[in-house]
Amino acid sequence: MIDFRPFYQQIATTNLSMWLETLPLQLKQWEKQTHGDYAKWAKIVDFLPHLEADHIDLKSAVKSERVLPLSAGEQQRLVYHLKQLMPWRKGPYHLHGIHVDCEWRSDFKWDRVLPHLAPLKDRTILDVGCGSGYHMWRMVGEGAKMVIGIDPTELFLCQFEAVRKLLNHDRRAHLIPLGIEQMQALEAFDTVFSMGVLYHRKSPLDHLSQLKNQLVKGGELVLETLVVEGDANTVLVPADRYAKMKNVYFIPSVPALINWLEKVGFKHVRCVDVAPTSLAEQRKTDWLENESLVDFLDPHDHTKTIEGYQAPTRAVILANK
Secondary structure, three states: OOOOHHHHHHHHOOOHHHHHOOHHHHHHHOOOOOOOHHHHHHHHHHHHOOOOOOOEEOOOOOEOOOOOOOOOHHHHHHHHHHHOOOOOOEEOOOOOOOOEOOOOOOOOOHHHHHHHHHOOOEEEEEEEEOOOOOHHHHHHOOOOOOEEEEEEOOHHHHHHHHHHHOOOOOEEEEEEEOOOOHHHOOOOOEEEEEEHHHHHOOHHHHHHHHHOOEEEEEEEEEEEEEEEEOOOEEEEOOOOOOOOOOOOOOOHHHHHHHHHHHHOOEEEEEOOOOOOOOOOOOOOOOOOOOOOOOHHHHHHEEEEEOOOOOOOOOEEEEEEE
């Protein structure tokens, strides 16, 4: 099983130390009710070979390399273990010569977001809904002091720990399997990311308030979410599903989203990017057994979802506490 004690020791002397009042008990309770496959996934991480990398690149990719490449047999075994952790959603990863070609080209999103951010060097960062942690490693590559991701999905935790193992057990990033609603108001993070989460929340204003409660004064929120065209009063509430997803509740226009952020007390709210999701950014690969974006769109009109709504368009909003 995943051992969180090194993380507890790491934050004990930081401004995150108050988290230790609640976190260890929460994770003990979490361990009692994990997904039925969690033990199997955690064993796969344990079975991964100990492969020290001679070069690691987190600045332009998430990549580990050896001077002496793996043999064909060693590569086959590593691919076998990693594919036991499918589906791989967010990536890509390049690990000891193996290209983990995930469903999402998350590097596309990172390239859209990064130019607008306050410098991440020496920052303590929270990534809410981090998935398997691709963007967390890119934040480390930008010089972040510590990056903590939260995501309650056990498979993502095991994928993250597998990648960490193949990055020489790097301890600058950590994934904690909790949701934002389980965190006390730490007010300790210089930057908080919430990317691809807001539309899954039944109460989006509560989510925005929870994000604000994790920031230091003056800290920066990076919010990336689905949006629709319209004015400050436009919010799509899908009748049933949106792009075949059941758990999509509210999709605002950019002006409505800015309104929401200002209503919960954020300052200097600005939209820095709006982009439709392309079939090159989200697609089927050998590392995914499920459907992907092309299956979620109207086959005759890719500007619409299969239900007839505006096809996925994502905005990046920055704001300060």
